Every structure is written in structure tokens, then in C-alpha cells.
Amino acid sequence: xxxxxxxxxxxxxxxxxxxxxxxxxxxxxxxxxxxxxxxxxxxxxxxxxxxxxxxxxxxxxxxxxxxxxxxxxxxxxxxxxxxxxxxxxxxxxxxxxxxxxxxxxxxxxxxxxxxxxxxxxxxx
Amino acid sequence: xxxxxxxxxxxxxxxxxxxxxxxxxxxxxxxxxxxxxxxxxxxxxxxxxxxxxxxxxxxxxxxxxxxxxxxxxxxxxxxxxxxxxxxxxxxxxxxxxxxxxxxxxxxxxxxxxxxxxxxxxxxxxxxxxxxxxxxxxxxxxxxxxxxxxxxxxxxxxxxxxxxxxxxxxxxxxxxxxxxxxxxxxxxxxxxxxxxxxxxxxxxxxxxxxxxxxxxxxxxxxxxxxxxxxxxxxxxxxxxxxxxxxxxxxxxxxxxxxxxxxxxxxxxxxxxxxxxxxxxxxxxxxxxxxxxxxxxxxxxxxxxxxxxxxxxxxxxxxxxxxxxxxxxxxxxxxxxxxxxxxxxxxxxxxxxxxxxxxxxxxxxxxxxxxxxxxxxxxxxxxxxxxxxxxxxxxxxxxxxxxxxxxxxxxxxx
Numbered sequence: 001x002x003x004x005x006x007x008x009x010x011x012x013x014x015x016x017x018x019x020x021x022x023x024x025x026x027x028x029x030x031x032x033x034x035x036x037x038x039x040x041x042x043x044x045x046x047x048x049x050x051x052x053x054x055x056x057x058x059x060x061x062x063x064x065x066x067x068x069x070x071x072x073x074x075x076x077x078x079x080x081x082x083x084x085x086x087x088x089x090x091x092x093x094x095x096x097x098x099x100x101x102x103x104x105x106x107x108x109x110x111x112x113x114x115x116x117x118x119x120x121x122x123x124x
Numbered sequence: 125x126x127x128x129x130x131x132x133x134x135x136x137x138x139x140x141x142x143x144x145x146x147x148x149x150x151x152x153x154x155x156x157x158x159x160x161x162x163x164x165x166x167x168x169x170x171x172x173x174x175x176x177x178x179x180x181x182x183x184x185x186x187x188x189x190x191x192x193x194x195x196x197x198x199x200x201x202x203x204x205x206x207x208x209x210x211x212x213x214x215x216x217x218x219x220x221x222x223x224x225x226x227x228x229x230x231x232x233x234x235x236x237x238x239x240x241x242x243x244x245x246x247x248x249x250x251x252x253x254x255x256x257x258x259x260x261x262x263x264x265x266x267x268x269x270x271x272x273x274x275x276x277x278x279x280x281x282x283x284x285x286x287x288x289x290x291x292x293x294x295x296x297x298x299x300x301x302x303x304x305x306x307x308x309x310x311x312x313x314x315x316x317x318x319x320x321x322x323x324x325x326x327x328x329x330x331x332x333x334x335x336x337x338x339x340x341x342x343x344x345x346x347x348x349x350x351x352x353x354x355x356x357x358x359x360x361x362x363x364x365x366x367x368x369x370x371x372x373x374x375x376x377x378x379x380x381x382x383x384x385x386x387x388x389x390x391x392x393x394x395x396x397x398x399x400x401x402x403x404x405x406x407x408x409x410x411x412x413x414x415x416x417x418x419x420x421x422x423x424x425x426x427x428x429x430x431x432x433x434x435x436x437x438x439x440x441x442x443x444x445x446x447x448x449x450x451x452x453x454x455x456x457x458x459x460x461x462x463x464x465x466x467x468x469x470x471x472x473x474x475x476x477x478x479x480x481x482x483x484x485x486x487x488x489x490x491x492x493x494x495x496x497x498x499x500x501x502x503x504x505x506x507x508x509x510x511x512x513x514x515x516x517x518x519x520x521x522x523x524x525x526x527x528x529x530x531x532x533x534x535x536x
Contacts, residue, residue, distance in 0.1 A: 040230060041333060064188055065203040065230065084291065087202065109398035110229065110334030 031056045031094060034120075038085065038106060039063035041114035048104075049121045056094045057104075061085040067106045067116065069093065074101050081107075097122045130341040137421050140325075140394040141414050147393070148416075188231045190363045197223050199298065204228065206298035213432040213447055217478060217486065218269065219301035221357050226364050227274045227299060230333040233384040237368040240331075241386065242352075244313060248323030248342075248390030253316070257368050260308055260354060263316075267306040268349045268374070269483045271451050273425050274299035275377035275404055278525030285515055290522025297430040297529065300451070302483045305372050307353035311346045314390060325395040328371045331386035338380050338404070339395035340373060340423075349374045349482075352385065374482040375453035377422045377523075379404055408519040419519075425453030426526035427512050429460060429502035436532045439493055446491045448473070450504030451484035458509075460487045463501040467528075473502070481507075493535040500531040 031054030037044040040063045059069045059082060069082040069091060079102070082091035099122050106116035130136040149156045188203045198205040205226040207219065215223075226232075237257040245252035277299035282290040293299075311319075314326070326345035329337035344350060351372040354361050361367045366383030373380040379399055389395065401417040411419040429450040433439065450457045456479050461470040473487040505511040516527045 107402070109403045110336060113398075114230075114334050 033058055036060070036069070036104065036118070037062050038067045038069070038116060040065060041106075041111055041116050043104065043106070043116050043118040046118045047121070048118065049123060050097075052097060052099050052122050052124055054094060054096050055122075056092060057082075058090060058092050059085055060090045061087055063087055066108070067111065068108060070105055070107045071095060071120065072103045072105070074103075099124045131343050131347075136341050136423065137414060137417075140396075141417070143394045144396070144416055188228060189226050190232050190234070191222060191226075193226065198225075199296070201293040201295065203231065204293050204295075204299075206295055207301060208434070209296075209298055209430050209432050210434040210437065212449070217483075218303050218357055221303070221359055221362050221365070224301040224303065224356075224365065225274070225299050227293075227378055228332070228364070228383075229336050229379075232364045233330070233332045234363060235331060235368060235384060240368050242313070242369060243387045244317040244390065245387070246389040247392040248320050248326070249314070250318030250320060255313065255316075257354075260313075260352065260369060263308040263312050265306055265308050265354075266349075266351070267304055267355075268351070268372070269302060269304050269478070269480045270349065270372060270374045271300055271302045271425075271483050272372070272378050272381050273301075273428075273451070275379060275422050275425070275523045276521070277378075278428060278529065279522035281525050281527070281529055282518065282522050284530070285527070286518050288518075290518075291520055292522050296435055297428065299378070300428075300430075300484075302451075303357050305351060305353045306355035306358075307351035307369075307372065309348060310350045310352055310371070310388075313352060313388070314345065317390070319390065320392065322392045323390050324393065325391050327389045327391070327395045327397065328382040328385045329387040329389065330382050331384045336379065336382060336399060337389075337397045338382065338399040339391075339397065340376070340380060342390075344373065344376070347374070375424050377404060377425055380423070403521060404523070405521070406519045406523065407521060408517060410517040411519065422523055425451075426524050427452040427454075427457075427504050427506050427510050428526055429504045429512065429529070431500055431502060431531050431533075433500075433531065433533055437534070439533055439535050441493050441495050441535050444491050444493050446473075446489045446500075447486065448488075448502050449484045449486050450502065451482075452504070452506035452508075452510065453482060454510065455481040455507045457485040457504050458507045459505040460485070461503050462489050463503075464491065464498065466499055467501055470503075495535050498533050498535060500533055501528050502531075503528045 033056040036059045038061045061067050064087050067085050071080040073079050080093045080095040082093050085091040102120040104118045105112040193205040207225045242255040276292050277295050279290050280294040323342050325339040327337050327339040353370050353372045369385050370383045371381050400421040405417045405419040405421050407419040414420050431448040450460050460473040462473050463470045473489045476486040479485040503512040512528050
């Protein structure tokens, strides 16, 4: 399956079924941007890789009900979040991330268990 | 600890917290204090509850709600539909099924009664078993009039009081309905699965995409009017309201009344889910964390009142009959007062039968309405003497707004 992911800076990422997701880095000093799609009850893509430093998350709710976005470090600490993203809306948040493995999910009750969770790997 | 004392929500919450902390600390081989420090450091219930099998979401229908919800009957709030109170002015005691509010956590589950099963299992029963739809219909059943009300009913008024929106759907007062519910007392089903005397909690679970689930103490599960409902106002339970079977937990917050129930876990241990630890708990400056919950878990609804009038609508000048309804999760309503002049004076409304506990009472008041803008107020007192307050403490998720509401209306 190939899928186009919308991001703030113009970029097209091609995502194979379980492949790693790419990133974009603008030339103007803006942080790289990661585009994520939320819907009932999925997070796309499921696996994202970025370099360390600032990352802008652009989260688009393509579902029919409210969702939110939480980025959690491996120790369980929340490092970024977007409270509510209404259907059809896009939320944005920026975080500065040291290398490590992070979890991205929707924290509304049951949404994570139903599949709204993805992994972020921040490389050195 | 299966005592009747746990019917009190605070006693229930505290007892379960104490048990939880004790058991977790013991299992981890640490002191109770050390465990509480660990919880305070941010470990959530997800780490404690373990993971459940994922819900199969293939071929999920795109329509969130099955029944028609025209704008003259309902306010649309995302995936939810709020009843417009003015439609009740010309109606009877119950809310007809087509007007009943809809609160879904995902989309209405479409289930086939022929293949549906109810599984009763867990450490609290000796003989775990399944029931077919026909087996449920063949058990002794009763009918009761009760309300079901979303815990967030009235949430939008937090913004009017505090200037900030609470999280969640911005309901006015239409996230409630009273119906005649027909079904099997939950205890009939639990008994047939060999309920143990040591059972503590009962957790019904829905077959919706999120498997919504929320526990109650055994004392509440065994109450006469805690039912497994298959009919609503004389009709087969509609899909949006939980077909083929839903739970009725009278007086308790809406989410406890699990729709599309497919499994009931009966446990000798305290039970927790995201719906009594992460949400449907009171989080705010006046509430303490209640491990593993973020705050005190809700159970009983509070006292509220609503006018059967359009919100910010118009009334023709002249003699008119103001009508409304009041309700309480604790019992019958004993008194309703109405103020037409911004709380300078209060008049006692006439209560109209029936006045059924944990349903509502209809009331009315003569009004010689003169042209102008009004802010109507109604405040009810229930049989325990609890009267609606002027303001309620803030909570982040906007639950239990039981204060007196200022209903704007213009007389022309």
C-alpha cells in the first residue's frame, strides 16, 4: 500500500505496509515535520523515524469523532500533547527530542487499546 | 466487603482505592507509601491493567448513529445528539425513543441477535456461562421508569461560570431521558452463573469498537432495579440505545449503563477501567488523586432541573404555563422553585404525578409573561434535602454541573 501523508512543509512520503516513515526538513531552519493521520481507531503511520532535535507534529483527524495526541517518552513521561482535535481538524505541536523510542497515542478512553498508537524513533 | 455501605459512592471509591493500593504494593513487594510515590510519579492505569485483545474494527459502518436525528429534535454535538427540551412540552412522562438523546463513545454497534451472546465470567462466579438472546428473553423480567443521563450533562455551563470550557461535548441540559425499561434483573443472570459470596465488583463490557466497560460494586449489581434491558418504551431496544442488550444502573452516570453488552466480568478483586480511572472521574483543584484513578470516580447523578423551552428562544406575551422537569440520582424530587426575576423572588412550582425516584418529576407554574428579556431559573430539592446550589466546583472534564442554570428567553 502506498499512501500520501500530508505535512506542513511540502513533502510526500511513501509508506510501505510496515516500513519506516520519513521526515522532512525545510531549508529555512524550521524543525522537520511529521504528519500523522488519526481516525477510528487507527494511527497512520505506525512507525516514524526522525533525527534528534526539534520536531513539529501535524496531526490530522480524518475520523468522525474527537481525538487527541499524546507523545510519551519511554519512561512514561508526556513530552507533548494536543488536547482535542475535532473531526476534520489539524492540530500542531512542537517538541525537542533527545534520541530514544517514544509512543504516540490518543489518550481518550479505549482509543489506544483499539489501535490509536504508533511508535516514534528518534535517532542521533 | 460486599456490604450495602458500598452503595455510597464515596465509600465505594475509597474502599476500592485502599484495596488497590494494598494489593499493588504487596505484589510489587514495596510499602504502601512507596507504591503511592510511584503512582504520583505518573504511571497510569494502563501499566497496571494490562492489555486486552484489540477490537476487530473491520467493515465498521460509517454512520455514527442509526436513527434519524433531525435538527428540530436534536442539537448535534459531534458523534452525539442532545435532546431539545422544547420538544418535551407537548409530550408525556417518558421521552419517546425517537427523541431520546444519544451518547456514543464511538459509533453505534450493529449486532445480530441471532449470533450475539452474553458471557458471564470471572473469579466471582463458579460456573462461567453464555446466554443467547432467547435465553435472556426467557428469564423473569420487570419494567421500571428511570432516567439515563450523561455525566457531562450541563457541561457547557462551566464555561458560563468559570470562563473556561471543560473538556468534552458542550451539552446544555438535553443529555438526559426517562424511559420505561424492560429487562432481566442483573442478579438473575449472576445467580445462574453461580455468583460467589466473595464477589466484589461486576464489570459489564460493551461490544462496541472501544469495548466500553465500567465496574460497579456487587451491592449495586444485585439491586432490584439494576437490569439487563432488552426493551425501551414498549419497543425492542433500538440499536442506538444498545440493542440487543444494555445495562440499566439507576441513578448512576450514563456511562455505567453499558450499551451492547456482551460480557460481564464478576471479580473477587476490585476492578478498574479507563472509564473509572482516566475519565468519569473528578479532576480539579478541589479533588484529590485517588489511585489508580486521576480523581474520585463518579457514580451517582446529582440534582438538576430544565425548562421545556427553547434555549434562547421566544415566548408569546400573555398568560402561559411554564413547564419543566427535575430529577436526582438519589431519589424523588420534593420541591421545585422557579425565579422569573433573576433570583429576587422564588415561587414554588406545582409537581405533577408521577414523581418516580431516579426518573423525574414534571412541574408547572402560571406565568403572565410581559415583553422583555428573561433569565429563568429553576432549582429543585430532592427527598434527601439536597438543593441545587448557585455554583459547583470546577472539574476539568466538566461533570455533574448541578448548579442552577440561567435559561435565557425573550417574551414578545
